[in-house]
Amino acid sequence: RKEVEQDPGPFNVPEGATVAFNCTYSNSASQSFFWYRQDCRKEPKLLMSVYSSGNEDGRFTAQLNRASQYISLLIRDSKLSDSATYLCAALGGGGSYIPTFGRGTSLIVHP
Amino acid sequence: DAGVIQSPRHEVTEMGQEVTLRCKPISGHDYLFWYRQTMMRGLELLIYFNNNVPIDDSGMPEDRFSAKMPNASFSTLKIQPSEPRDSAVYFCASSETGLYGYTFGSGTRLTVV
Numbered sequence: 247r248k249e250v251e252q253d254p255g256p257f258n259v260p261e262g263a264t265v266a267f268n269c270t271y272s273n274s275a276s277q278s279f280f281w282y283r284q285d286c287r288k289e290p291k292l293l294m295s296v297y298s299s300g301n302e303d304g305r306f307t308a309q310l311n312r313a314s315q316y317i318s319l320l321i322r323d324s325k326l327s328d329s330a331t332y333l334c335a336a337l338g339g340g341g342s343y344i345p346t347f348g349r350g351t352s353l354i355v356h357p
Numbered sequence: 358d359a360g361v362i363q364s365p366r367h368e369v370t371e372m373g374q375e376v377t378l379r380c381k382p383i384s385g386h387d388y389l390f391w392y393r394q395t396m397m398r399g400l401e402l403l404i405y406f407n408n409n410v411p412i413d414d415s416g417m418p419e420d421r422f423s424a425k426m427p428n429a430s431f432s433t434l435k436i437q438p439s440e441p442r443d444s445a446v447y448f449c450a451s452s453e454t455g456l457y458g459y460t461f462g463s464g465t466r467l468t469v470v
Contacts, residue, residue, distance in 0.1 A: 278456055280459075287466075288463070289448055289461035289462060289464050290400070290448075290461050292459070292460070295457060344402060344405065345390075345402075346402075348399070349399035349400075350399065
């Protein structure tokens with residue numbers, strides 16, 4: 247079983263919609279989590295960090311559910327420019343600084 | 358800050374040739390990571406350094422791959438000899454402590470023919 251798993255999608259949504267992705271992790275010792283955005287043929291860029299229960303930044307909300315070992319990313323009022331692949335990453339526990347990335351979830355926002 | 362700088366952006370080489378990828382991390386970042394990304398396997402960690410010292414190279418596919426970090430501002434990933442299955446995008450990333458996320462370079466798209 248992969249350490250970090252994501253639904254590859256694609257999630258195809260109209261502008262203005264609310265969309266949510268989940269990401270499950272297997273290492274219960276993981277303490278820090280991240281959402282990255284990756285545009286086609288570009289590098290991943292940090293979108294949000296999640297250290298405790300959650301984090302909110304404008305239209306984006308990330309939540310952590312430790313009991314079920316998943317993190318989620320909610321995007322409200324989707325824009326065309328939100329179309330991208332969203333990668334989640336979990337930082338290994340026990341002082342490890344090795345991040346493990348999921349394969350990513352593809353989002354397509356259409357007019 | 359100019360961010361993490363990688364070179365070259367694109368590399369096309371023939372099977373059997375040596376390939377060297379270069380990375381300049383963000384100044385002050387103590388951690389440097391080399392990743393490989395393919396459609397089939399996603400982002401795979403190859404090796405990471407802390408204060409120029411290789412800490413974990415368990416992700417390096419085989420002896421054909423080697424990485425060095427001679428100083429805090431420069432790292433190389435070398436493939437010798439290269440094979441078509443090495444074709445991928447290779448990313449370098451750096452981090453101040455590892456706890457606050459990572460900054461990726463723009464990557465090197467490697468094609469081995």
